[in-house]
Amino acid sequence: MQQSPPLGSAPALADDYAARGFPVRADLGQHFLRSSESARRLVDRAEIPSGGQVIEVGAGLGTLSATIAAAGCRLWAVERDERLQSQLEQRLGEFGGRARITIDDVRRVDLDQGLEAGSTLVSIMPFAPVLAAALVRHVFGSPRLVRGLVVMPVLGADLLVADEASGLRVEEVDGIAREDFYPPAPSVLRVVAIERSRPCSK
Structure with a gap:
């Protein structure tokens, strides 16, 4: 199994992986967020209740994950790619019990x-539009989930x-640049x- 590159600075972490030629998995529609500022904007947009629980599907390198946890939310990060576990x-790790990680396909959780x-x-x-839409439908199959804010291809939306x-009621609330990802x-x-x-x- 290929090991992850060393941890880099938060805003440039995806660029660190790009510089090392880390192979993304096209079958997972995998892209990594490059911008911590974009992560903060997404968390602000989500309007999460204070201390509320958030599930993140496709946690990737943890840029959005860390922003969610730093905002005081309790995070459940689900990531399918076992190369990214470490x-x-x-x-x-700094968030202790407030951040939980599951390495698996969310559809098996x-x-x-x-x-x-x-x-x-x-x-x-x-x-990948079809996969993105299918995962949203699956997660909202749990009656415990009440709302969401996701980045996805326009065709998936x-x-x-x-x-x-x-x-589901789906409303476009913002855009995000393609170049914000690696x-x-x-x-x-x-x-x-x-x-x-x-x-x-259900």
Whole structure:
């Protein structure tokens, strides 16, 4: 198994990985956030209740994760790529029990067991539109989740809007530059707020 590059400074961490030629996984729609400022803006946009629980799907290098935890939230970071486990542990170790890491596909995780009622999803979804939409639908299958703020390709957001059966209300609230990621996003991105338009039937 390939080891993660050494920990770099927070704003340039993704650039450190890029400089070392770290191979991103296209099958996961994997891209890493380069900008701590963008991470702070996303957390501000999410309007998370004080001390609230956040689930992050696709925690990556932990740039957004650390920003969420530093804001006083209780974080559950789920990341599928096992190569990133040690990096996440380093990045989130200072937050102790307030930051929990699970290395697995979120679709194999018992969300109802780990989430509290009223939890929020804050994530940068894979930059593969169909996968991004599928993961959002899956996570919102837990009735414990009430709202979300995610970065996703515009086509993924369109898929959610068109899927009336999902019971989700999707609203574009911001944009984010493709160049804020390593590698740069291949298509236009949107920051979308997600809420339920009807109670979860689960």
